[in-house]
Amino acid sequence: MSIFQELSNRDRVFEFLAPAASPVDVRHGPILYLEDVSVSFDGFKAINNLNLTIDDGELRCIIGPNGAGKTTMMDIITGKTRPDTGSVWFGSRHNLLTMNEPDIATLGIGRKFQKPTVFEALTVFENLELAMAADKRVLQTLTARLSGEHRDRIDEVLKLIGLSQLRNREAGILSHGQKQWLEIGMLLMQKPRLLLVDEPVAGMTEQEMERTAELLTSLAGEQSVVVVEHDMGFVRSIAKKVTVLHQGSVLAEGTMDQVSNDRKVIEVYLGEGA
Numbered sequence: 309m310s311i312f313q314e315l316s317n318r319d320r321v322f323e324f325l326a327p328a329a330s331p332v333d334v335r336h337g338p339i340l341y342l343e344d345v346s347v348s349f350d351g352f353k354a355i356n357n358l359n360l361t362i363d364d365g366e367l368r369c370i371i372g373p374n375g376a377g378k379t380t381m382m383d384i385i386t387g388k389t390r391p392d393t394g395s396v397w398f399g400s401r402h403n404l405l406t407m408n409e410p411d412i413a414t415l416g417i418g419r420k421f422q423k424p425t426v427f428e429a430l431t432v433f434e435n436l437e438l439a440m441a442a443d444k445r446v447l448q449t450l451t452a453r454l455s456g457e458h459r460d461r462i463d464e465v466l467k468l469i470g471l472s473q474l475r476n477r478e479a480g481i482l483s484h485g486q487k488q489w490l491e492i493g494m495l496l497m498q499k500p501r502l503l504l505v506d507e508p509v510a511g512m513t514e515q516e517m518e519r520t521a522e523l524l525t526s527l528a529g530e531q532s533v534v535v536v537e538h539d540m541g542f543v544r545s546i547a548k549k550v551t552v553l554h555q556g557s558v559l560a561e562g563t564m565d566q567v568s569n570d571r572k573v574i575e576v577y578l579g580e581g582a
């Protein structure tokens with residue numbers, strides 16, 4: 309094996325410098341598992357005995373009225389909020405409740421917040437480059453061969469997010485939708501196993517929404533994707549399995565048709581005036 313091949317096998321060669329997170333083990337079950345999770349804020353139960361299971365490679369949509377606990381659920385998975393009770397596992401090996409936010413991210417859980425946070429003065433390409441550099445596992449001063457690999461990964465992600473033509477333009481000139489895709493691309497640079505996306509299409513045009521539907525659908529399989537969204541047309545266009553949250557618990561789960569015909573779900577949405 310040549311020295312270049314050795315060096316490019318970074319997980320093995322640099323393990324002693326920056327131990328890579330041990331891979332998520334999904335052989336015996338789901339990629340994400342929440343059991344009886346509860347959290348209260350000043351006595352108010354924002355999450356109330358929540359049980360949720362996401363399979364490896366699944367695209368799951370989470371819907372529910374304002375205040376149902378959707379964002380709080382993501383806060384718990386990513387380590388931003390600690391639940392009062394319950395368990396949260398990533399594969400069968402990683403107890404997320406024993407880990408902090410950066411370690412959970414390094415393990416392969418990427419989160420997209422609603423507001424895009426791209427670096428406007430940098431080009432699209434540079435934004436992706438920077439996202440890769442943020443990965444502790446990648447050492448920057450390596451061989452030309454390895455930076456070639458980095459470039460290949462950036463090209464691959466540019467294609468996925470549909471921004472290849474704009475690679476050398478400043479991110480500041482992008483439309484709102486394009487910025488959202490760039491931010492998803494920045495998450496993808498770290499090759500996450502699970503992507504959490506909170507309200508991705510808010511403020512997007514119809515066309516941008518369609519493109520986002522294609523993007524998220526294409527990511528599932530390689531990644532598991534959990535999408536929280538209020539836009540029902542959008543959810544219907546991508547949905548396989550849908551979970552309805554209400555008052556911090558699962559109210560219903562199933563196909564879009566099943567949940568939208570569920571009496572409890574209809575009551576909750578009618579009660580909201582929707």
Ligand SMILES: Nc1ncnc2c1ncn2[C@@H]1O[C@H](COP(=O)(O)OP(=O)(O)OP(=O)(O)O)[C@@H](O)[C@H]1O
Nearest residue numbers: 349350353354372373374375376377378379380381
């Ligand atoms: N850090 C916090 N401190 C106090 N209350 C909080 C905190 N985070 C969330 N809450 C409350 O918990 C409840 C659930 O909020 P959450 O943001 O998870 O809902 P959501 O389903 O994401 O709603 P939306 O669809 O409006 O985004 C709300 O009543 C909210 O006010």
Ligand SMILES: [Mg+2]
Nearest residue numbers: 378379380506
């Ligand atoms: Mg929310």
